[in-house]
Amino acid sequence: MTATQSRLAALVIVAITVAAAAFAYMSWRKSQVEAFSATARAALANVDLVLDRALLTVRAVQGYYIANPGAKEDGLVSFVEGMGPVSGLRALAFYRRVPDAERASTDAELIRTGRSSIGIWTLSDDRKRIPAATAGFYYPATATYFFEGAASAYGFDILSHPERRFAVNMAIQTHLGTSTDVLTFATSGAEPVRGVIFYKPVVIAGEVIGLVSGSIDVDRLIQTAKAASPDIHEVDIEIGPLELRGGAPVDTPNITDDSKPFYVIDEQNHSGRVWQILVSGTPDILDYARGYGLMTLVLLAGLGAAAALIGYTTAARRGRELQSAETRLRRTLDGLVPLVFMTDPGGQVMGANRAALESIGSDETGITGKPIDRLPLWEDEPSNRDALHVAIARAAAGEERRLDVLSSETELGQTVYDVAVRPVATENGRISHLVVSALDVSERVEAAETERLLMRELDHRMKNTLQVVQGVVRRTAHSHETVDSFENALLGRITTMARAHDLLARERWLGADLRTVVLQELQPFEQGHSITVTGSPIRINPKGALAFALAIHELGTNAIKYGALSVPDGRLAIDWSFDSDDDDRRLVFHWHETNGPKVTVPERRGFGSLLLERSITYDLDGKTDLEFAYEGVTCRIEIPWGRIRPMTASTHFRERLAEGAKA
Amino acid sequence: MTVSSPGPARVLIVEDEFMIAMEIESVVLDAGFDVLGPAADVESALALIDANSPDIGLLDVNLGHGTTSTPVAERLTEVGVPFILCTGYQTADLVQSYGEGIPMLQKPVDTVKLVEFLRTLAPASRR
Structure with a gap:
C-alpha cells in the first residue's frame, strides 16, 4: 500500500468513525x-x-x-x-x-x-x-x-x-x-x-x-x-x-x-x-455519560484504527526502504567485477561479494571468520601471506594499502590481483572494518610484461642478428668457391633467420608453433614433392624456433641439392613427438628421406652440417644424429623439453614477484 | 700464472647464442689461438676452466634466462686469468663492477679489435 493509499484509507476510516459516532x-x-x-x-x-x-x-x-x-x-x-x-x-x-x-x-x-x-x-x-x-x-x-x-x-x-x-x-x-x-x-x-x-x-x-x-x-x-x-x-x-x-x-x-x-x-x-x-x-447523568461514552469509544476506536493504519504503512514503508537499500547495495556489490571482501580490523572475513565467492568456489559461511591471507584463493603463495598480513595491519591503523598478489595455481594458470585494502571508519573515527578488493589484472600485467619482453628481445635480437649475419657472411664465403653458390647459400640462411624472426614477432617473441615453423621452412623446397608432416602442433620458445628453422633449412638445402628432393619421385617424411609424459621428457624429431638418389657420405663436413648440429646442441642440450644412409638421409633430433618450453608473460611476472619478495 | 703447455694460447669463449659463438670461434681460430668451448652457460664454462686452464676469457655478459657471466668472471679473477667482456647493452652490473681496466667489446663484435685485445692479453711467449 502506498503512502497516499494509506492516508486515503485513514481518512475514510476517520470519516466513517465520525459518522458512526454521530449515529451512535x-x-x-x-x-x-x-x-x-x-x-x-x-x-x-x-x-x-x-x-x-x-x-x-x-x-x-x-x-x-x-x-x-x-x-x-x-x-x-x-x-x-x-x-x-x-x-x-x-x-x-x-x-x-x-x-x-x-x-x-x-x-x-x-x-x-x-x-x-x-x-x-x-x-x-x-x-x-x-x-x-x-x-x-x-x-x-x-x-x-x-x-x-x-x-x-x-x-x-x-x-x-x-x-x-x-x-x-x-x-x-x-x-x-x-x-x-x-x-x-x-x-x-x-x-x-x-x-x-x-x-x-x-x-x-x-x-x-x-x-x-x-x-x-x-x-x-x-x-x-x-x-x-x-x-x-x-x-x-x-x-x-x-x-x-x-x-x-x-x-x-x-x-x-x-x-x-x-x-x-x-x-x-x-x-x-x-x-x-x-x-x-432529562435522562439522568449516568445515561448521558453512557451516551457520550459510547460515542467517545466509537471515535477512539476509529481514530485508533486510522492511526494504526498510517503507522503500520509508514513502518512497513520504512522497513521496505531499508530492505531495498540493503538489497540494492548487495546487488551492486554482486554486480562488481572485482572481488570484494569485508573483514574485521584483524583481517577475519565477515562477508564477500559474488565474484569473490565464485573465485573461491565457496559460499559465504565457508569463508566467514577465516583470515583473509589464508583464503585458498592465494594462500599457496607464501609471499602473499606476509604482504597481505602487513597490508591488513597497516589498514587497521588507518592507512590505505595497495599491492599485487599472485593467486594459487589452478589448471587455468595463475592470476595476478591488484589488491586494495581500505579501512572503513565509523563516525567517531574508530575503524570498524576493512574492505579488501581484488581486481584480476593478469591480462594487463601480461600485456605490459609482453611489451617489456618484446623490447628487450628486439634489442638483443637486432644486435645478435647483425653479429650472426657478419659470421654467416664470413663462414659462407670461406666454404663456397663460386660467387653464385655463396650468394645462394648466404641469402638462404639470412632469409631463414628473417622468416623465423617474422614468425616469432607475430607471436610477440613468446614462442612459436613447431608445426608452423616446419611448414614455413619447407615451403621453398616443396615444388610438387611428396612431403608428409605428421607432428602435432607444439609451442616452443624463440630459441628453439630459431634452431629448428635453421636445422630444417640446412636439411632442406642438402635434400634439394643431393637428396630426395632433387628427383621428382623423392619422398620426405617429418614427424615429432614426446618420448614420455615425465617432467624431464624430450622432444624427438625425425627427418626421413626415401626414393631419392643413392646417398654418398660427403667428403668434408660443410658449414651447413655444422650449423645444423650446433643449432640443436648448443645451449639446447639437444642431440643430432645425421645419417647418410644408402636409401636416403635421415636425421634424428632430440631436445629436452625443459630447454624449449615456451614462457608466458605471467611466468616472467611471477619470477619478478618472487625476486621482489626475496628482496 | 698457471704452468701451461707450449703452443697457442687458449681462449675460453662463453656465449649463449650458437651462431655468435661459431663466428667468434672461427675468428679466434683464424687468428691462431686455440679455443676452449664455446660454453653456453655458467656451469659448462666453470667446468672448462677447471679442466683446461684457459689463458684468456672472452665472456658474453648476458647468458639468457636472466643469468650473467658474473660467476665466470669471478672465477677467472681468482685464478688470475684476464678476460674480455662482450655486451649488447650497457646496463649490466657486471659492466659497472668490472668496467675499469677490463677490455670491452660492443656487439656486433669488431673482429679486428677482438684480435688486438687477444694479442695484448696473451702470454708474451705465445702471441
Whole structure:
C-alpha cells in the first residue's frame, strides 16, 4: 500500500468513525427520547386515571341528588362510601339553593345543629369566616364528604366567594358543569392546599335546586404523575379560562405533543376548561455519560484504527526502504567485477561479494571468520601471506594499502590481483572494518610484461642478428668457391633467420608453433614433392624456433641439392613427438628421406652440417644424429623439453614477484 | 700464472647464442689461438676452466634466462686469468663492477679489435 493509499484509507476510516459516532449518539438520544416519551405517557395515564375517576364520582353524586332532591347528608355519605375510595378527590359537597326568605330559618338550623355558629358564611379577604352578606339567594354547603381530614365547611356560601362566584354562576345559569381556576381550598388547614373545584348543577324540572362540588387536589395529581418514573423532573398543570361558547362543552380526546425531546404536553378538555399537563425531564447523568461514552469509544476506536493504519504503512514503508537499500547495495556489490571482501580490523572475513565467492568456489559461511591471507584463493603463495598480513595491519591503523598478489595455481594458470585494502571508519573515527578488493589484472600485467619482453628481445635480437649475419657472411664465403653458390647459400640462411624472426614477432617473441615453423621452412623446397608432416602442433620458445628453422633449412638445402628432393619421385617424411609424459621428457624429431638418389657420405663436413648440429646442441642440450644412409638421409633430433618450453608473460611476472619478495 | 703447455694460447669463449659463438670461434681460430668451448652457460664454462686452464676469457655478459657471466668472471679473477667482456647493452652490473681496466667489446663484435685485445692479453711467449 502506498503512502497516499494509506492516508486515503485513514481518512475514510476517520470519516466513517465520525459518522458512526454521530449515529451512535443520535440512536442513543432517540432511544432516550422514546423512552422518555413512554414514561411521560405512563405518567399522563396515571393522571387521566385519577382525574376520570374523580370526575365520574362527581357526576355520580350529581345524579344521586337529581334522583333524591331531598336527601340528607347521611344519604350522601352512604352513597359515596358505597362507591368505595376515590383517590385524587379531596372532598364532595352539596350546596342547597336557599332563597333569602329562608335565610333566617337556615341560619337557625345551622346553629342549632352546631354545624355553623354564624349560620351561612363566607370568607373575608383575610380568610376569616364572616356571615354572608344579604343577597337574593344563597348556596350554603349543607352536606359534605371529606376523603381526607379537613376543616368543616357547613354553611359556607359558595356563591359569595369572589374566586368561585364566576364558575358557580356559570353552572347555575347554563345548567352545565364548570370548574374553577387553580385555587387554595377554603378547607385547608395550616398548610394551604391547591386544587380545582368542579361544579355540577342539580337541575330538576328546569330549576336549579343546588350544586354538587368535587375538589381535586392538584398537587396530589402532580405527585401521582411524578411517581411514574424518576426520569420525570417536573409536571405542571395549567388550566385555561372558562369558555362555554356555543352550548355544552365537549370533552375532546387527549392531544399529546411529544415533538420536543424530554418535554411532553397533554391537552384535554374538562368542564369547559382546557387542561395542559406538561411533563418534562432529562435522562439522568449516568445515561448521558453512557451516551457520550459510547460515542467517545466509537471515535477512539476509529481514530485508533486510522492511526494504526498510517503507522503500520509508514513502518512497513520504512522497513521496505531499508530492505531495498540493503538489497540494492548487495546487488551492486554482486554486480562488481572485482572481488570484494569485508573483514574485521584483524583481517577475519565477515562477508564477500559474488565474484569473490565464485573465485573461491565457496559460499559465504565457508569463508566467514577465516583470515583473509589464508583464503585458498592465494594462500599457496607464501609471499602473499606476509604482504597481505602487513597490508591488513597497516589498514587497521588507518592507512590505505595497495599491492599485487599472485593467486594459487589452478589448471587455468595463475592470476595476478591488484589488491586494495581500505579501512572503513565509523563516525567517531574508530575503524570498524576493512574492505579488501581484488581486481584480476593478469591480462594487463601480461600485456605490459609482453611489451617489456618484446623490447628487450628486439634489442638483443637486432644486435645478435647483425653479429650472426657478419659470421654467416664470413663462414659462407670461406666454404663456397663460386660467387653464385655463396650468394645462394648466404641469402638462404639470412632469409631463414628473417622468416623465423617474422614468425616469432607475430607471436610477440613468446614462442612459436613447431608445426608452423616446419611448414614455413619447407615451403621453398616443396615444388610438387611428396612431403608428409605428421607432428602435432607444439609451442616452443624463440630459441628453439630459431634452431629448428635453421636445422630444417640446412636439411632442406642438402635434400634439394643431393637428396630426395632433387628427383621428382623423392619422398620426405617429418614427424615429432614426446618420448614420455615425465617432467624431464624430450622432444624427438625425425627427418626421413626415401626414393631419392643413392646417398654418398660427403667428403668434408660443410658449414651447413655444422650449423645444423650446433643449432640443436648448443645451449639446447639437444642431440643430432645425421645419417647418410644408402636409401636416403635421415636425421634424428632430440631436445629436452625443459630447454624449449615456451614462457608466458605471467611466468616472467611471477619470477619478478618472487625476486621482489626475496628482496 | 698457471704452468701451461707450449703452443697457442687458449681462449675460453662463453656465449649463449650458437651462431655468435661459431663466428667468434672461427675468428679466434683464424687468428691462431686455440679455443676452449664455446660454453653456453655458467656451469659448462666453470667446468672448462677447471679442466683446461684457459689463458684468456672472452665472456658474453648476458647468458639468457636472466643469468650473467658474473660467476665466470669471478672465477677467472681468482685464478688470475684476464678476460674480455662482450655486451649488447650497457646496463649490466657486471659492466659497472668490472668496467675499469677490463677490455670491452660492443656487439656486433669488431673482429679486428677482438684480435688486438687477444694479442695484448696473451702470454708474451705465445702471441
